[in-house]
Structures are given as structure tokens and as C-alpha cells.
Amino acid sequence: MNKYRSHNCSELNEKEIDKNVILSGWLHRKRDHGNLLFIDLRDHYGITQCVIENKNNFFSILEKTKPESVLKISGKVVKRSNGTENLDLETGKIEVLIKSLEILSNAKELPMPVFGEQDYPEETRLKYRFLDLRREDMHKNIILRSKIISFIRSEMLKLGFLEYQTPILTSSSPEGARDFLVPSRLNPGKFYALPQAPQQFKQLIMVSGFDKYFQIAPCFRDEDARADRSPGEFYQLDLEMSFVEQEDVFNVVEKLMINIFKNFSSKKMLHSKFPRIPYNEAMEKYGTDKPDLRNPLIIYELTDLFIRDDIKFELFKKLVKKGSVVKAIITKNTKEKPRSFFGVNGQKNRAPLVWLILL
Numbered sequence: 311m312n313k314y315r316s317h318n319c320s321e322l323n324e325k326e327i328d329k330n331v332i333l334s335g336w337l338h339r340k341r342d343h344g345n346l347l348f349i350d351l352r353d354h355y356g357i358t359q360c361v362i363e364n365k366n367n368f369f370s371i372l373e374k375t376k377p378e379s380v381l382k383i384s385g386k387v388v389k390r391s392n393g394t395e396n397l398d399l400e401t402g403k404i405e406v407l408i409k410s411l412e413i414l415s416n417a418k419e420l421p422m423p424v425f426g427e428q429d430y431p432e433e434t435r436l437k438y439r440f441l442d443l444r445r446e447d448m449h450k451n452i453i454l455r456s457k458i459i460s461f462i463r464s465e466m467l468k469l470g471f472l473e474y475q476t477p478i479l480t481s482s483s484p485e486g487a488r489d490f491l492v493p494s495r496l497n498p499g500k501f502y503a504l505p506q507a508p509q510q511f512k513q514l515i516m517v518s519g520f521d522k523y524f525q526i527a528p529c530f531r532d533e534d535a536r537a538d539r540s541p542g543e544f545y546q547l548d549l550e551m552s553f554v555e556q557e558d559v560f561n562v563v564e565k566l567m568i569n570i571f572k573n574f575s576s577k578k579m580l581h582s583k584f585p586r587i588p589y590n591e592a593m594e595k596y597g598t599d600k601p602d603l604r605n606p607l608i609i610y611e612l613t614d615l616f617i618r619d620d621i622k623f624e625l626f627k628k629l630v631k632k633g634s635v636v637k638a639i640i641t642k643n644t645k646e647k648p649r650s651f652f653g654v655n656g657q658k659n660r661a662p663l664v665w666l667i668l669l
Contacts, residue, residue, distance in 0.1 A: 313332075314332065314334040315332050315333055315334045315382075316331045316332045317333060318333075318353055318356070319333060319353040319357055319401070320355040320358075320400045322401050322406070323400070323401065323403065323404060324403055324404060326387045326404070327387050327388065329386070329387050330384070330386055330409075331384070331385065331387055332383070333351055333360070333382070333385075334380070334381065334382045334383070334414065335380070335381065336352045336378050336381075336444070337350075337376070337378060337379045338350040338351065338357060338377065338424070340372075340375075342373065344364070345364045346362070347362050347364070347372055348360070349361075349362075349372065351383060351406075354449075356399065356400055356401065357399055358401045358404075358405070358406060359390075359399075359401070359402075360383055360385065360407075361405050361408065363407075371411065372411060375413060376416070376419065377417065377423065377425065378417040378420060378441070378444070379413060379416050380414040381411060381412070382411070382412040383406065383410075384408075384409050384410045385406040385407050385408040385410075386409065387405075387407075388405060388406070388407050389403065389404055390402075390403055421437075422434055422438055422441055422442070424441055427446065457574070458570060461569075462526065462547060462570070463526070465569060465570075470522050471522040471524040473525055473526075474515055474525060475525065476508040476512065476515075476525065476527070477505070477511060478528070479492060479504070480503055480504070481502070481503055483503070485507070486506070486531075487531035487532060489503040489506065489531075490503065490504040490531075490542075491503055491504075504530035505530060506529055506531050507527065507546070507548070512548060512550050515550070516550050520552075521551070522549075522551050523549060523550040524549040525549075526546075526547060527545065527548040528544075529543065529544055530542065531543075531544075549562070549563075560584070564583065564584050568582070580603060580604065594609065595609055597609055607639050607641070609637050609639055610638050610639070611635065611637050613630055613634075613635050613636045615636070616629075616636055
């Protein structure tokens with residue numbers, strides 16, 4: 311038996327009642343009930359509630375121990391009393407009655423608590439990143455990222471792709487962003503550049519006769535942050551295929567992305583296949599070539615309405631006679647928003663647009 315634990319903090323259930331166990335983990339939180347002290351012990355896998363009685367010699371020690379101290383606990387698994395079960399936890403029907411305790415690492419007063427999901431300033435979170443990553447949502451995000459990357463690799467291999475690595479230290483290339491430079495110790499005054507993307511290297515692989523390439527590629531760009539991209543570095547799924555047409559690429563990416571969301575998202579998928587929207591239709595209907603179909607703002611052309619005699623909106627009727635086009639979007643709860651909120655402007659090389667916002 312491992313001297314630090316016989317089980318992890320998500321394993322114990324009613325089958326282990328009356329067994330003696332050893333658990334190790336972080337003191338997630340404490341609840342002092344006078345004669346009893348309850349603690350939640352946390353490790354990578356989950357949380358187990360442990361309880362100690364005031365007659366136990368370790369009671370006073372645990373009473374003074376601060377959250378996030380690392381503990382090794384030996385005790386007996388017992389069933390929780392009726393009404394105290396926590397069905398949100400895998401271990402919610404049992405608790406460990408502490409017999410002995412060893413403090414493996416004593417924590418000091420924390421600059422930011424790990425328990426709970428309070429919103430802290432980014433500067434604080436980054437300064438104490440080792441604490442931030444212990445928080446439940448952050449911990450789950452890191453695990454999710456790992457699982458998705460493993461899943462992508464598995465799916466790409468099933469589709470006949472092989473993963474190839476490309477160099478990180480390279481020469482500068484004339485692309486869209488500025489390069490990050492790394493000074494060379496052996497060649498004073500000379501610098502390596504970090505790749506903005508594996509573009510030239512993957513092309514070298516493909517012209518060398520390798521058939522299907524992919525890589526979870528790190529990209530380094532000295533540019534400002536974007537809404538969908540972190541500044542400095544980001545990762546992308548990079549792939550290449552030989553002797554294929556556009557539809558072959560679409561089929562691979564569509565299958566991969568749909569399978570990722572089926573396996574890792576709790577959201578209901580709107581489509582079982584990617585909708586195909588011609589560029590001109592997308593621009594006319596949504597005003598962008600990448601519309602958000604979850605909540606689309608659809609543009610309707612109403613020019614014909616202002617030709618009719620029964621419509622008395624003279625301002626628009628006059629503009630239409632001069633060649634203007636009337637388009638409208640229907641929105642809700644936006645009466646107080648300025649015109650800039652809607653981002654509507656006339657398009658170049660088109661008839662002048664007159665916008666009607668129906669609130």
C-alpha cells in the first residue's frame with residue numbers, strides 16, 4: 311500500500327464503510343461545530359468529508375491548521391447520518407472518521423481563498439497562479455483542455471493523419487505579425503525567431519511526400535489580444551492533406567468538430583452537419599461572413615414596402631425614389647442603445663442604405 315493514500319478523494323462510497331483508509335490532499339475548508347470539526351479534503355480527483363471529535367488528540371492541531379495545508383489522514387469510513395448526505399459529491403454518502411493526522415505542509419494565510427468561485431482581479435490571479443489553478447473551475451478547464459487535445463489526436467489518427475513536430479527556434483519570416491526573437495549565445499548579435507505558425511515547415515513535410523499531416527501547433531506572435539485569440543502565443547490544430555479537393559478538407563474538419571462538441575459540450579447542437587451559406591447570401595442576410603447562428607440578427611430588405619401607396623413614411627419614400635435601399639433588423643430590449651451599438655453602415659459599391667431598427 312502507498313504510504314500516503316489507499317484511495318483518492320473521489321473513490322470512497324458505501325462499499326468501503328467500516329474500512330480503514332489513508333487519504334492525502336489539501337484542506338479545502340473547515341467547519342467547526344464545537345465537539346466536532348468537519349473538513350473537506352481535496353485532491354485532483356475530488357473531495358471527501360472528514361470529521362474529528364474533540365476528544366481526539368489531533369483535534370487542537372487540526373483546529374489551528376489553515377486552509378490549503380497538505381494533510382495525510384488515517385481513519386475509518388462511516389455512513390453519514392440521514393439528512394446530511396451531499397448528493398453533489400461522489401463521496402457524499404460517507405465521511406471519514408479521523409484517527410490520526412500528519413501535516414505534510416503547513417499553509418500560511420492565503421492572499422486569495424481557493425474555496426468558492428469569487429471573482430478576483432486578473433493581476434492577483436496571475437501573481438498567485440498556483441492558487442488560482444486549484445480553484446474548481448480553473449482545475450476543470452485544465453483537465454478539459456487535456457482531454458480535448460487527447461481526443462483530437464485520437465480522432466486524427468483514426469482518419470489516417472500522422473502527427474509531426476516542427477522546429478520552435480527558426481529564422482524570421484515575412485508574415486502578418488511581428489516575431490518574438492531569442493538571442494543566440496553562440497552567435498552574439500544574432501537571433502532566432504519563434505514561428506508565427508508552422509507554415510513553411512509543414513509545407514516542407516508535404517512536398518517531401520508525407521500524405522496527411524497534423525499538429526497541435528504553438529504559434530508565437532507579438533501582437534495585441536483579439537476577441538478569439540490570446541496575445542503572445544496560442545495553439546491551433548494545423549493539418550494538411552495531399553491529393554484532395556475542398557470537400558475532402560471540409561469532411562475531415564466537420565466530422566472532427568462535431569465529434570468534439572458531442573463528447574465535451576453539454577449544449578444542444580443546432581445542426582448535425584455544418585450549414586453551407588454562400589458568401590453573398592451571408593453578407594446580405596447577416597452583414598458578415600461569420601454569422602453567429604445561435605442568435606442571428608437577420609437583415610430584412612424592406613425597400614418594396616416604401617414604393618406602395620398605402621405607406622405614408624415620406625422620408626423613406628423619397629430616399630427610395632432616389633435609389634436608396636431600406637433594410638431592417640428586429641431587436642429586443644434595445645430602445646436605449648445608440649446607433650453604433652448595431653454596427654450598421656452602408657456597404658461600398660452598393661446603393662446607399664437606410665436602416666430601420668425595429669425595437
